[in-house]
Amino acid sequence: MSVLLTGGAGFIGSHTAVEMIKAGYDVIIADDLSNASPKVLDRLETITGVRPKFYRIDVADRAALEPVFRDNQIDGVIHFAGFKCVPESTKLPLKYYRNNLDTALTTLEVMEDYGCKAFVFSSSATVYGEKNVAPFTEDMPTGTATNPYGTTKLMIEQIVTDAAAANDKLSAVLLRYFNPIGAHPSGLIGEAPNGVPNNLMPYITQVAVGKREHLSVYGNDYPTPDGTGVRDYIHVVDLAIGHVKAMDYALKHTGSVAINLGTGKGSSVLEVVRAFEEASGVQIPLVITDRRPGDIATCYADASRAKALLGWEARYTLTEMCAHSWNWQNHNPKGYDD
Ligand code: WQD
Numbered sequence: 001m002s003v004l005l006t007g008g009a010g011f012i013g014s015h016t017a018v019e020m021i022k023a024g025y026d027v028i029i030a031d032d033l034s035n036a037s038p039k040v041l042d043r044l045e046t047i048t049g050v051r052p053k054f055y056r057i058d059v060a061d062r063a064a065l066e067p068v069f070r071d072n073q074i075d076g077v078i079h080f081a082g083f084k085c086v087p088e089s090t091k092l093p094l095k096y097y098r099n100n101l102d103t104a105l106t107t108l109e110v111m112e113d114y115g116c117k118a119f120v121f122s123s124s125a126t127v128y129g130e131k132n133v134a135p136f137t138e139d140m141p142t143g144t145a146t147n148p149y150g151t152t153k154l155m156i157e158q159i160v161t162d163a164a165a166a167n168d169k170l171s172a173v174l175l176r177y178f179n180p181i182g183a184h185p186s187g188l189i190g191e192a193p194n195g196v197p198n199n200l201m202p203y204i205t206q207v208a209v210g211k212r213e214h215l216s217v218y219g220n221d222y223p224t225p226d227g228t229g230v231r232d233y234i235h236v237v238d239l240a241i242g243h244v245k246a247m248d249y250a251l252k253h254t255g256s257v258a259i260n261l262g263t264g265k266g267s268s269v270l271e272v273v274r275a276f277e278e279a280s281g282v283q284i285p286l287v288i289t290d291r292r293p294g295d296i297a298t299c300y301a302d303a304s305r306a307k308a309l310l311g312w313e314a315r316y317t318l319t320e321m322c323a324h325s326w327n328w329q330n331h332n333p334k335g336y337d338d
Contacts, residue, residue: 005078040189126146134299191325
C-alpha cells in the first residue's frame with residue numbers, strides 16, 4: 001500500500017513517515033520545505049533504512065500535484081501540509097486561509113480525479129473552542145476558534161465531512177491532536193521551530209540549551225490546581241502511531257469520523273517544567289507573566305473513541321516525552337541547521 005504524506009517533512013509528518021514505513025507502507029512525501037529541512041530525508045533513511053520518495057512541491061499547485069498521482073499508485077493520503085503558527089495567523093489571516101484551504105482542496109480534488117479514497121486529516125483540539133468543558137469528546141459541538149489558524153482547521157473538517165457525505169467512495173478520518181511534544185528516541189528528528197518558539201516544550205528546551213534566558217509562564221491565576229494552564233501533552237511517536245491506525249481504518253471503511261489523539265490526562269505548565277527538570281537535570285528559570293490572549297484554562301481529551309475504533313492508546317509518559325524532547329534539542333541545538 002502506498003501512502004502520500006503532504007507536509008511529510010515537518011515535525012508530525014516526519015515521525016508519521018517513520019511509523020508508516022515500520023508498519024509496511026510505501027511512503028511518498030510531498031513538501032515544499034517552506035517550514036521543514038531537506039535533511040529530514042537523510043534522517044528518515046538512517047532511522048528506517050528506507051528513503052521515502054520525495055517531491056518538493058506545493059500541494060496547492062494542481063499542476064505539480066497531479067504527476068505525483070499519475071506516476072504512483074497512491075492508496076491513501078495523510079494531509080499535514082499547512083501553516084501552523086497561531087500568532088502569525090492573526091496577523092496574516094488571508095495567507096492562512098489561502099494556503100490551508102488551497103492545500104486541502106487541491107489534494108481532495110486530485111484524489112477524486114485519481115480514484116484515491118482514504119484521507120486522514122491533521123486537525124486540532126482547537127476546534128473544541130472556548131466554551132466546551134474538558135474532557136473533550138468528539139460529538140461535542142465544535143466551538144469558534146480563537147484565531148484564523150484554528151478556523152482553517154474547522155473549515156477543512158467541514159469541507160472533508162461534506163466531501164465524504166457526497167462521495168460514498170471517500171473515507172476520511174479527522175484526527176484532533178492535543179499537544180504533541182517529544183521527539184523520536186533516536187534524537188535524529190524532532191521539532192525545529194523558526195525563530196522564537198510559540199509552544200511550551202520547544203521554548204523550555206531552548207531555555208535549557210542556553211538559547212533563551214527564562215520561560216514566561218502565561219498566567220498562574222487559572223481555575224486549575226496550581227493556577228497554570230492544563231493541557232494534554234502527547235508523545236509525537238504515539239501520535240504518529242495513531243496515524244498508522246487511522247490510515248488502516250480509513251482503507252477499510254467509508255464515511256468520515258473525527259477522532260481525538262490525546263492521552264486523556266492533563267498536566268499544568270508547572271508540572272511540565274518539573275518533569276523536564278527531572279528528565280534533563282537542567283533547571284528552567286521561570287517568570288510569571290500575564291495570561292496569553294486566546295488561551296483556555298484546561299484542555300484534555302476523552303481518548304476512548306481512538307481506543308474503540310482504532311485500538312490505539314498513548315503509551316509514553318510525560319517524563320519520557322521530556323527526556324526525548326531534551327535528547328533531540330541537546331544533540332541538535334540549532335535544529336536541522338549546522
Ligand atoms: C501550552 C500551555 C500556555 C508557552 C497551541 C495551538 C494549538 C496547536 C498547539 C499547533 C498553555 C503555556 C506556552 C510559553 C507558557 N497548534 N505556555 N509559556 O496553546 O495549548 O496549543 O499549539 O500547531 O492549536 O493553540 O499550546 O504549547 O502554546 O501552550 O506558559 O512560553 O503552556 O499558556 O497553558 P496550546 P502551547
